Amino acid sequence: MCLIIQGSPKKFNREIISKAFQRNSDGFGLMYIDKKSKRIVSKKFYTKKLNKILKTFKTHSKNCDQIALHFRITTNGNTNNKNCHPFSVLNADNDRIDVSLMHNSPMLPAPLLSDAFSDSYYFSKNSLQLFNEQIWFFIFHHGPNSVFRHFYISQIIS
Numbered sequence: 001m002c003l004i005i006q007g008s009p010k011k012f013n014r015e016i017i018s019k020a021f022q023r024n025s026d027g028f029g030l031m032y033i034d035k036k037s038k039r040i041v042s043k044k045f046y047t048k049k050l051n052k053i054l055k056t057f058k059t060h061s062k063n064c065d066q067i068a069l070h071f072r073i074t075t076n077g078n079t080n081n082k083n084c085h086p087f088s089v090l091n092a093d094n095d096r097i098d099v100s101l102m103h104n105s106p107m108l109p110a111p112l113l114s115d116a117f118s119d120s121y122y123f124s125k126n127s128l129q130l131f132n133e134q135i136w137f138f139i140f141h142h143g144p145n146s147v148f149r150h151f152y153i154s155q156i157i158s
Contacts, residue, residue: 004070004073009091025048027044027070032063033064040099087124
């Protein structure tokens with residue numbers, strides 16, 4: 001299973017990042033809200049070099065108060081850059097809001113249309129695209145439970 005570490009970048013050190021990478025070395029990604037632009041910034045790649053991850057973290061950690069790091073372990077899909085997390089779901093340039101996804105749990109409810117891509121890839125590109133920017137805006141301001149609670153109640157009633 002993948003590993004996600006989230007918190008203040010000041011609390012991360014080489015040992016924490018190194019241990020996470022040793023256990024989950026099939027891809028790395030990070031995301032955060034940039035202090036200046038207030039936009040989601042993300043970076044992801046497949047590497048076998050810890051120093052590349054540390055350098056990327058150091059560069060980006062200066063720009064945020066909170067950051068999320070994703071260390072992938074391949075369960076389905078190829079081990080490559082395209083299957084690394086985070087995945088961009090919506091982009092404020094086109095959709096009025098930034099939404100990105102990191103995932104860490106058993107398989108997501110998404111059809112695997114090819115062995116080349118992971119469930120997280122397909123979930124972000126197909127399933128989450130069904131939510132429009134108004135729903136994401138509502139989630140951002142009211143929290144996910146309010147939307148999903150409404151969704152599940154409406155599904156039970158219908």
